[in-house]
Amino acid sequence: MTTKIVGDIAIINNETVLIKDGASALDFIASIGYEYNVTKIAIDKTVLTEDFFRLSTGLAGEIVQKFVNYGYRVAIIGDFSAYTSKPLHDYIYECNNSKHLNFVADENEAVRRLSGKRDECARFYHGTKAELQVGDLLTAGRNSNFGKGVQANFVYFTGTMDAAVWGAELAQGTTSGKIYVVEPTGDFEDDPNLTDKLYPGNPTLSFRTKEPLRVIGEVEDWKGHPPEVLQAMLDRVNAAKEDGNDRIIEGAINFSQYQGALFCPGCGQQIATRYMTKMDKKEAYRFVPSAFHKKKV
Secondary structure, three states, rough: OOOEEOEEEEEEOOOOOOOOHHHHHHHHHHHHHHOOOOEEEEHHHHHHOHHHHHHHHHHHHHHHHHHHHHHOEEEEOOOOOOOHHHHHHHHHHHHHHOOOOOEEEHHHHHHHHHOOHHHOOOOOOEEEEOHHHHHHHOOOOOOOOOOOOEEEEEEEEOOHHHHHHHHHHHOOOOOOOEEEEEEEEHOOOOOOOOOOOOOOOOOOOOOOOOOOOOEEEEEEOOOOOOHHHHHHEEEEEEEEHHHHHOOOOOOOHHHHHHOEEEEOOOOEEEEEEEEEEOOOOOOOEEEOOHHHOOOOO
């Protein structure tokens, strides 16, 4: 087993399987915790038995629960595109919207996810279907690629390739998706559509800014999601549109002033209620589906 320490994160590689079941997961946790005194671990997927990725075995839930019980955050590094199981890709998607377990492409993304600090993002990405050139500026005020296509008061970007891939695939338009490397030219903030207001923390490293984003490069070798996984997501998006739940938060809201509920700063309607998450006892917001209509938040 080889171990590299980056800040307070242990990155583990091994040529053979180390975690086969709940018992071996506990042995692994005890070993890493004792030797390195860390609670953030990035492991190559080869460390895990392949049965972990067969959800029908129940091993994923058993093993992950061991890490959660002992307060560990884990990133699994690897290429997961070869797996064709829709339930597995749904599981990966849900995990990547949590802070306890993430599936990532490389060590750099693992460190960014586990650190949870936007300043440590090595790169920022913007997924779209627009044709852009290096040096172009992405500015607020254009119609949004998402939701009802209303005028966007912000430009959105991310620190992870996975979120950028979804952006490129789900953006409106008939051309092929593009992923650009961008740099902010001014201040930016967490995107409330994907971060603390829906999920504790900012696991997808999603941000927004009113200042221009400068295109400094293009990612040309990115891989899209398997067709069935993409279609499942498109079905969700279309269902949200039909239900009127495809609303994008475009307002600047001070959430600290709301004790039990969140109200639209534009129309005054209640759009979310505050609740306490069961797993980590964090405050989060649950949006009210009936509140999502054509008006912008």
